[in-house]
Amino acid sequence: MSFPVDKPVITAWVVGDGRPGHENQSLGLAEAVGAEPRLLRLADPGLRRFLPPLLWPWPLQLLTEAPLSGPWPDLVIGCGRRTGAVVAALRRRSGGRCRAVQILRSGLPARAFDLTIQPAHDRPADAGCLVIAAALHRITPARLADAAAATPVARRPGAGPDVALLIGAPTPADAERIADQGRQLAREEDARLLIACSRRTGDAARAILRARLGHAPHILALTGEAGPYLAFLAHADHLLVTGDSVSMAAEAAATGKPVSLLPLAATRPKISRFHAELVRRGAARLHAGPLERFAPAPLDDMARAEAAVRALLARD
Numbered sequence: 001m002s003f004p005v006d007k008p009v010i011t012a013w014v015v016g017d018g019r020p021g022h023e024n025q026s027l028g029l030a031e032a033v034g035a036e037p038r039l040l041r042l043a044d045p046g047l048r049r050f051l052p053p054l055l056w057p058w059p060l061q062l063l064t065e066a067p068l069s070g071p072w073p074d075l076v077i078g079c080g081r082r083t084g085a086v087v088a089a090l091r092r093r094s095g096g097r098c099r100a101v102q103i104l105r106s107g108l109p110a111r112a113f114d115l116t117i118q119p120a121h122d123r124p125a126d127a128g129c130l131v132i133a134a135a136l137h138r139i140t141p142a143r144l145a146d147a148a149a150a151t152p153v154a155r156r157p158g159a160g161p162d163v164a165l166l167i168g169a170p171t172p173a174d175a176e177r178i179a180d181q182g183r184q185l186a187r188e189e190d191a192r193l194l195i196a197c198s199r200r201t202g203d204a205a206r207a208i209l210r211a212r213l214g215h216a217p218h219i220l221a222l223t224g225e226a227g228p229y230l231a232f233l234a235h236a237d238h239l240l241v242t243g244d245s246v247s248m249a250a251e252a253a254a255t256g257k258p259v260s261l262l263p264l265a266a267t268r269p270k271i272s273r274f275h276a277e278l279v280r281r282g283a284a285r286l287h288a289g290p291l292e293r294f295a296p297a298p299l300d301d302m303a304r305a306e307a308a309v310r311a312l313l314a315r316d
Helices: 020-032 046-050 081-093 141-150 172-189 203-212 226-235 246-253 269-280 301-314
Strands: 012-016 038-041 075-079 099-103 115-119 130-132 162-167 192-197 218-221 238-242 259-262
Touching: 012 020, 012 081, 020 075, 020 099, 020 246, 020 301, 075 081, 081 099, 099 301, 115 301, 130 301, 141 226, 162 172, 162 226, 162 246, 172 192, 172 203, 172 238, 192 203, 192 226, 218 226, 238 246, 246 259, 246 269, 259 269
Parallel strands: 012 038, 012 075, 075 099, 099 115, 115 130, 162 192, 162 238, 192 218, 238 259
Antiparallel strands: none
């Protein structure tokens, strides 16, 4: 008779800076390797923010909840410049017993961590860095199914597609143009717009969207809450994403649905490089008017990151 063998439990701490786009990358990676991460939020760095992270004094003082004498987790993960000094300090304090993974640039040398992960559009210089196309995320089929069940969106028999319009931080002028593009889709393709505004969407942009899309069929979620956003990802036939958000574009591409990018008037060079990489990989296209029906190539950066972390944990 054989008995099931329990898999070893992986423990992980996620060092968070309060920014959903950063924390979701770290949480998603921890969950992908099977951990139930403990989120440790940083206090305000105060004057440290004006110093290079390599020179931050006593970075562990920013952690008000973490025990600093063990037991240590298997993994400590951070994302973004503010977390790097703390992640590296935890690695040192543990004597190397917890493996340190840093996502995005940290301002510290790569040797301060066991693994660094950076997107190609940031032009990473670390020789051993794992280079990804977009951003890591927490999008999984199970999470989308749960969101769809929790926030149902009734289909319209015989009508056109449902188009998720994912809004980052457009200027008022950008918001006017995006609203006009949405009205065009509603008019010409009988589309219904599932509009999700992020926490970064300004009040002026929200007011413009509400006013200019008032007569187009739409469902507008202005709160920035995760529930409607995930439900819209699950229900939509096509996704349009404002070009300022790497995280939302990566999450949209993870659904396996057609994704169109809406460039904004002021687009930074690295964001243009990001758009070009998604288009090159077949994961998205630039929006030019009518919806383009295409079968996107899978964007599976999370699988590569998960494999790299599992290999890291398997080392003696």
